[in-house]
Amino acid sequence: MNLLFEYSLRVSHRAKHAKLLIKPYGGLEVVIPRRFPKYAVERLIRQHQGWITRQLEKRPPLDPTPELPGVINLSIDGSCTDITYHPNANCTRVDIPGQLWVKKETYQGSIRQLRRWIRREAWRRLPPMLDRLVQKTGLEYIKITIRSQKTRWGSCSSNGTISLNDQLLFVPHATAEYLMIHELCHRQHLNHSSNFWRLVNRHCPDYATHEAILNQARKTIPAWFMADLYR
Incomplete structure (x- = not known):
């Protein structure tokens, strides 16, 4: 068959x-x-x-070439950045807060620039959030990495490395914090045992709400970002 x-x-x-x-x-x-x-x-x-x-x-229909965005909204802090495509822009840059200049080239070239900007923003925003949660919870990590992942929002390895997905910029701030708490709790319990969830509940009592948000969050991530990731 x-x-x-x-x-x-x-x-x-x-x-x-x-x-x-x-x-x-x-x-x-x-x-x-x-x-x-x-x-x-x-x-x-x-x-x-x-x-x-x-x-x-x-599933939402997949446009083979989603339209280039004219604006990028980041749910993690509610910020809104207008995008200007210009053939003479030397690189992706922010000259004015809320305004991003992108070199106008091929479609895929512009997408790569936008994804690089998202990655830089993730490095600028996520590590300080994680460090504040370390101070708040007393849980520690050894190293942080940030990547674009298809299936995981984050992970914690046995050597203390926490990996975060740059798509966390597109989820609410409190939900991104929960994901970080979840991974920090894996530093004490590298599993999903009852002890692990008790520790999560101690630091984030409404974790179930944020789990539900994460389960649906990829449906709201911009099509241009997701389509390029899955090609």
Whole structure:
């Protein structure tokens, strides 16, 4: 029996069970734990064909070339930055607060400039937030990295490195803080045990609200950002 869906496969060292994910601007992703038999993947997909079909139909339509933005709104602080594209701009720069100049070139070239600006803004904004939460909670980390990730908002490694997704700029400030608290709590419990969640609750009692926001947040991230990420 042929499968009706194309899919990508990801092996997760943290996963305990196989799961199906529908990416907002991608397709079906199957996440499996180590040693999960590959033959069982297609069986899993067949068993859930109805659910997969319904979820794929709910996805926002993907414009192959989303329009370049004229403004970038960052939910993390409510800031609004107007974008000006000019052929003589030497680089992406901010001469006036709230005004970003981008060299007008190819579509993909402009997108790359905008993504570099988002990354710089993430480095400017997120580490100070994390450090304030370290002072507030008493939880510590060793190193921070910032990346664009398709599936995770953040992670914490066993060596104390916290990785944050630059897309956190597009979520509310309190929700971004919760994500950082979540990762800081992994410094004491590198799992999702009841002890871990008790620690999370101590520092962020309304964590369930922020979990729900994060579960839906990628639907509100600008199409130009997400489409380029999933190509």
